[in-house]
Amino acid sequence: MTAGAGVVLRRERLHSSLGSPAMGSINFLNEVMGRFPDALSFAPGAPHISFFDQIDVPRHIDRYLRHLTEDRGLKPDQAERLLYQYGPSRGLIGDLVAGALRTDQGIDVPPESVVITVGCQEAMLLALRALAAGPTDLVAVVNPCFVGLSGAAGLLGVDLVPVDDTDDGIDFAQLDDVCRAAREAGRRIRALYVAPDFSNPSGGFLGLADRHRLLDVAAREDFLLLEDNAYAFTARQPGALPPLKALPGGERVVHLGTFAKVCMPGARVGYVVADQRVQDASGRTGLLADELATLKSMVTVNTSPIAQAVVGGILLEHRGSLASVVSAKAALYQRNLRLLLDALESALGPGTGAPAGVSWNRPRGGFFVRVRLPVPADERLLERSAREFGVLWTPMSHFYLGSGGDYQLRLACSYLDPDAIKEGVARLARFLHAVCPS
Structure with missing residues (x-):
């Protein structure tokens, strides 16, 4: 049997x-x-x-190993062990990712605010788990919505509320109604998931005025924005706009990204930028990224150091920029x-x-x-x-x-x-x- x-x-x-x-x-x-x-x-x-023909995994890993020995002062055997052993939950290449975000997208955040994840999917799951603390918390999504986000929310038991994506962009009147209805029901919108650049599945695009307006609404209603940045690199110049995280008010943005589209999907390396401050009951403060790294330690422990080395090597080969x-x-x-x-x-x-x-x-x-x-x-x-x-x-x-x-x-x-x-x-x-x- x-x-x-x-x-x-x-x-x-x-x-x-x-x-x-x-x-x-x-x-x-x-x-x-x-x-x-x-x-x-x-x-x-x-x-x-x-x-994929441009990917040379051994070369990329060797380049990252040289970085560990030449720039970080590790001995060759220490550098190799760093890739062969379990790694820190927040990742190994946060400094390189923070540098690329600063150079390429104008997102200026400290390396410690970056958590390297198993694809953008894990970044979404961690952010949802951290922000939706109880049954009164809601997460709004621009509807239609990427199934990875809605699926993760279902897995976690996080309640989602839709805000329509119209031909003219986000329905801001409906967003106001959603926030008001939540308050009247004794609940609270904790975050809004949005992909401002050519979203999956609708191809929606958020203009500059609407980006500023969305940040204003987030500040007024006291919620965070979960910005999915997977397709921004495909923008036709001069149509490229700054990400929400790089605009005034960007402190309300948790920025989600992936190297799947621009480096190597099989590496499964993504990241989340969470530089918001978190204060505990004793008054001590840290970063939201610290909390996400703690959650990650109970989900995937750490993102593969070998996979991070591949992405890190690609970044180093291009002087820290993916442009x-x-x-x-x-x-x-x-x-x-x-x-x-x-x-x-x-x-x-x-x-x-x-x-x-x-x-x-x-x-x-x-x-x-x-x-x-x-x-x-x-x-x-x-x-x-x-x-x-x-x-x-x-x-x-x-x-x-x-x-x-x-x-x-x-x-x-x-x-x-x-x-x-x-x-x-x-x-x-x-x-x-x-x-x-x-």
């Missing part, structure tokens, strides 16, 4: 997050992709594989986005005889385009799209809190080549002609 074969657990007696749409959406998409391997897929927002690293990558992603938007216009734009009610947004950067349909873009429709037309996409309903997004789908163009983008849109157009009312 197979071990455990006689044990049957009731799903309803396991944690409720296991049945949430956010937790199941990634597995569902992977399952569909596995069943239709020949379909062109606009589903995953993965980095383009051509950049030159990301420029070529940004150019490719901008090209792909432009190709996707042009292909949609050629196949489904005005004068093409496209079905009525098909439209899409036109982001200036990022990996994602949101398409609106006159029919429900559900899992059944995705199945037909893959089986009969050989093209995959993501239902936007996976990203909404509660109901929403039923008539929308997300297209990701980051890891595809030009010919695949053009052919994929041609297949998508044939599919939409077949399923949408004429």
Whole structure:
């Protein structure tokens, strides 16, 4: 008998997050992709594989080891042991990350305010766990929302409240209503999760005036902003704007980042910048980063020192700045986005005889385009799209809190080549002609 074969657990007696749409959406998409391997897929927002040829793991690690011996004064055997042993929960490369943030993004924070995490996903989980202290605490999210954030909140039992992301940006009137409703219910908004630069999944972008306005609201309502900065590097110049953390009022921002898109996704290295002061009952103060590092010690103990050495070596090879690293990558992603938007216009734009009610947004950067349909873009429709037309996409309903997004789908163009983008849109157009009312 197979071990455990006689044990049957009731799903309803396991944690409720296991049945949430956010937790199941990634597995569902992977399952569909596995069943239709020949379909062109606009589903995953993965980095383009051509950049992997530039990665030389041994060289990057050697460069970081030289840094430890030449700049930090360690003996060679001490430097090697630092990479082979367990490491500090806050990480090894916080100084290098703080320097790059200062140089590249204008975020001026001390190294001790940086915690190196296992991807941005862990950074989100730690921030949610620290800030949502009890049942009266709420976290607001710009809706639709990245499933990694909503999934982490479900796992932790943190209550989320949505604030709509409209074609004109965040619905500030609704944000005011959410804060007021929380107060009237004896609850409190502790933080708002926002990705101001080409968010996943909607491609939303927050203009400079709205960035200042959001910081003002955070100060007035006394909550923090969880800023997800994963796609800012893809901004078309001169469209790049300062991150929220670099603007006046940025002390209210907990900045979340990742090296997955700009260095190496397999390293699983992210970071959180948390320079807010925390005071205990005796009056002693420290940094929120200290508290997050304590939480991390009970979650993953530490981020892999070897993985940190790879990222640290890349930073050192480029004199502490990733500007030159990301420029070529940004150019490719901008090209792909432009190709996707042009292909949609050629196949489904005005004068093409496209079905009525098909439209899409036109982001200036990022990996994602949101398409609106006159029919429900559900899992059944995705199945037909893959089986009969050989093209995959993501239902936007996976990203909404509660109901929403039923008539929308997300297209990701980051890891595809030009010919695949053009052919994929041609297949998508044939599919939409077949399923949408004429």
